[in-house]
Amino acid sequence: MANNLLVFSASPHVKAKRTTKHIMIDVCIALLPACIMGVIYFGLNAFLILALSLLSAVISEFIYLLICGKKFKAIIKEFDFTSCVTGLLVGMSIGTNYPLYAPVFGSAFAIIVVKMLFGGTGKNLVNPAVTGRIFIFMSFQTVVGAWLLPSISAIGEPAVNTSATLLESLLKGEISNLSNLNLLLGTGVAGCIGETCKLALIIGGIYLAIRGVINIGYPIIYIAVTGLFTVALNGFEFTYFLPSILSGGLILGAIFMATDYTTTPNTTVGNIIYFVALGLVTAGLRQATGMETVSFAILLMNLFVPLIDKFVINRPFGFIKTKKTKGGV
């Protein structure tokens, strides 16, 4: 009975253990297979880029909070790993031929401008990683030029020396000679560090779905709509279907970037609208511009989320009954 320090709070008094931090750590774990495959394919440089972009994201968050007058200990205590996810995603979405300062600037921009200036975790209007990726793409593309091929060449086929990404050639009407298996594994496919091995990304996505972090249906809707719309735009040529979904940043974007909680609608119906629209915009923009547009499509659709949320809201339990004429009694 010697307890005079009772905690007082509103109900419920028991809660699920999972916090934002746990969710973000789960996302980091889900990103690991793709990161590892990136390092295997592209070597030490890939590791350096990933490490630098991760560190840059975390450090810029710390510096921002320190400038805001938070105590270092409090920052450590409240650190929720969202900046780790952003940092990793920014690093994963660029190629190894980028200068090492590119991921540093990209991550810092994503964290400070896109996330912290809007109020930190959960307050950002658009996805920080996507914006960071676009920032790098816009700023450093001319320095870089072509995408690099991974060190492991295509299985069972001669190495291709293409400077354009597979997707770009696909959109120009050149059906690649790479098999879908190679596209899935990323062997012999030029591209970014984290986007090349689709299988690793899919494994990460399955992990997130099992852990209940994301609803796997939404990325599937996005990917399927993109594939089907590409097929439709190319005169219902179904040979386009698998290459269009297995190349470029679609799978990374669909599983890890488009499903970001903060920048997706809050209702099931809203989410379906969002992901279908995302698929249409992605395929349409790809066709129109001839380049990879997943990140632009996500950025664009992020801005529509508040609008979707305004018009699509849940109806309370028992709502339909008031409109129906047939009585249940």
Add this chain to the structure above:
Amino acid sequence: MSIKKGKFFPYGIHPEGRKELTSELPIEIMPLPSKVYLSMSQHIGAPAMPTVAKGDVVKKGQLIGKENGAVSANVYSSVSGTVFGVEEIINALGQKQTYVIIETDGSNEEALFESVKDFEPTTLIERIRLAGIVGLGGAGFPTAVKLSPKTQLDTLIINGAECEPYLNCDYRLMLERTEDIYKGIKHVAKALKLNNVIIGIEENKPLAIKAFEKFSDINIVVLKKQYPMGSEKHLIYCTTGRKVPVGKMPFDVGVCVQNIKTMIACYEAIELNKPLTETVMTVSGNGVTEPKNLKVALGTPLTDVLNYCGGLKDNAVKLVAGGPMMGKALIGLNHYVRKTDSGVLALINGETDTDAPTNCINCAKCARNCPMRLMPMYIESFALADDYTNAEKYGAMNCLECGSCAFNCPAKRPLVQSISMAKAKIREMKKNGK
């Protein structure tokens, strides 16, 4: 008799049951305390008017608080003794209420109602009203009012879901007093002039389901283990498939829902001529030395209850009156057992949650789990911005305060707190507006 499976609603949550602490313990009768504190406001509606003064000698079962208005309930002395005082006390729930304090003399003399041979529906309801019976599941709505609907009902649903974690009092009563519950049900069905009685029991209580199988005129519906299955609207949906329209009451779909403990109180009032003077509650949680299921005289101070259970452990950090999902935290030990109390929990760190809230990450888990299909994150942000008009537009008044949203919130936001504040403000606005 028929047993069928209940419907499933795709929302709600699945909290850890933690019922094993007390599920096997028979109900013990707690010895009478030296003093009881009987609140005049143990129900929804107007507080009762004290009918005794300091120094009066009262018997157990003697009226000490008379109902005051249409929605109100009588309060009876739960012990025999002398009135020590009639005082206003701020209790551990932070409510200022009038209490009649009675010192026990130990003689246990009992005042009973006159026994009546043949009850008519109207006399049944009159007896239930007289006995001060209220919904003992937690809401405390006067039962007699609930039994006098404007239209003829066709179904009586008995709520044996007990979906709150920790609590076992309904479960133990279903096992130990099956016959009494059955008799109570028959009387209430007679009062409502209907024959269709359904008892809904969650599937994690197979013994209770078995206990009721022997009654041929009660339909058993085995409910999924899901929270909040015990919510009136969801229980009606899962047992009968009827949806109570927004803003309407169960009687609008021809249903009356009653609690297990209320049935026992009705049985005692009608057949044993006893008013409501005691309740059965679960004392549980890892902060209590010996968790128990207890039959307690109303008005027993919490300290006596806890002492009888071996006292609090040193690591107890939170006291809760009621279940962990909808119960209220206590700010001290000056809580006195009410009619509606079905449990007292002493929780330790790790068992209860003391994390500070962080930013909402818009994960929409609250909206996915809300059994009323509301969008708690919007209502919360409107409530925090003092925009109660919009909070109402987003359905704040439909909230059950079941806690499904805050249970799963990864940002640990106190959603229920904000929403119930919004509800209070909206009620205030409406009152001032009209």
